[in-house]
Amino acid sequence: MWTPDDIPDLTGTTAVVTGAGGGIGLPTALHLAGHGARVIVATRDRARGEAATSAIRLRVADARIEWRRLDLADLSSVRAFASAFDGPLDILVNNAGVGMIPRRTTADGFEMQFGTNHLGHFALTGLLLPHLLARPSARVVTVSSDAHGLGRIDFGDLGLERRYGRFSAYGRSKLANLLFTLELQRRAEGRLLSVATHPGATATGIMKLGVLTRPVNALMRLALQPPLKGAIPSLYAATSTEVTGGQFIGPGPKTLTPSPKALEEDVARRLWETSEELTGVRFKTITRHS
Template sequence: MSRDWSTADIPDQAGRTFLITGANSGLGLETAKAVAARGARVVMAVRTPAKGEAAAAAIKAEVPGADLEVRRLDLADLDAVRSFAEGFDTGIDVLVNNAGIMAPPRSLSKQGHESQFATNHLGHFALTGLLLDRLQGPDPRVVTVASLASNHGDVYFDDLTGERRYSATRYYGQSKLANLLFGIELDRRLRAAGNPAKSVMAHPGLSATDLLQSMRPVVRFIGRVLMPLATQPASTGALPQLYAATEPKAEGGQYIGPRHRGEHQGPPVIVRARAEAYDPATARRLWDVSEELTRVRFPLPATA
């Protein structure tokens, strides 16, 4: 990356299909708009269809003729994820695992998993596994969106649900570290299988999105006051995942984030995750636990 990368560098995406989770707002909306503007067909997977339709209308107002489809997907419900995948009968060039919730009060999903781990990690893990054989085209990709919060959490294998020691921020960090462990291990397994798909990770730095909605009211209020002072727009925050999804030079296993201020802001560059994200033993353990919890088995060999 010899100069600042921007949406102007996105190649023609005509004939390619993107499935983007959480595409009705924030980073997902900006990603959907940018690739639609370059000719992609975009499936907007959203929890609330009415919000998805409103977002699609907003994109079409800026990108006349945008090829968009809104489909309901509740990532926190593994039964819903499986039903979504079973009803998805077309090929996908790029799967963008973007949706997420951040630091809510402790709650459990329908299947009894901590809500952030369920939505941010397990739902995307299951979705990717169930749709892996739908990846198509000359440059298929899975893009998983992590966060700087991965630097401040661990995978609490002895207390995944937070029953004993829940902290909203630490368990958000757990879910985001899980995203990285998953994405990097997925790349290892794709390579071992000789699968042409790439698994690329990205994070948005500090970006103004709707993630505050899941937080406690007092935290939301403080965040709304401070966020404009510390963050970059969602359109800029989406650039790392757009690079990961569309840049021909992007490689499997890479992690893309902002260039400036401790990866808080700026144009996308290749960055390095914390050392724990690259630990194969932890990744294999998480993978095995995730397959057990989701009952989704990937058609890929385990790594040594």
């Protein structure tokens, strides 16, 4: 069985891991750094980000790791992060996310789960694309979920103003992640690998349930797998020589079959074009193959 010990030497590579202040992002960043990669911990909260980098340095004495601010719910923050990025990029792990929250909106007015989980990462990937394409074997790993099967992309109500359900909205954002992953692979075939992952049922603290958040998360820590196990699909997707573009990697790690919804190329194309319009970010250096 594949484990993080099987990660090859990553000396000379650079990785960005969003949401690496906790959850599965932290062990993802830890093991990439532990195998020689320069790792950028990208989080909204400075205290959590710097605590994560300090924790990693305690485990990896010679870690090349740094924190940079990134708020995926604010496109100005995404643009600032990308404009300050220096040098080529080998691995982008689109890991951060929010889930199962009451309806609210991002700084740009998008429904929060769709805006953070999908649009924020869409914009980030597009803005960092020149850095990725500067490397011969770059990878974009986007964390989706088996919950994508519960989602539906209604282009007439992307803000979910007519009908909002916190679980269906989460499923929609994860479906968008998977549609994006597969469409990116189609457009960038031969120039990078785009891979999606499903971490499995993991105690990450992603759910925000008001006064119930703390007790529910405490129960989840007892009932669900720890973050390291949830990080294994991401680490495998980011580093294994067995991975091919367009795969959906789940616990094991093993290849999963996406829901038929995720394989609808017309929907993926429309979502891509809509996401470009909403974010103002266009992937100018890659075009869609017919």
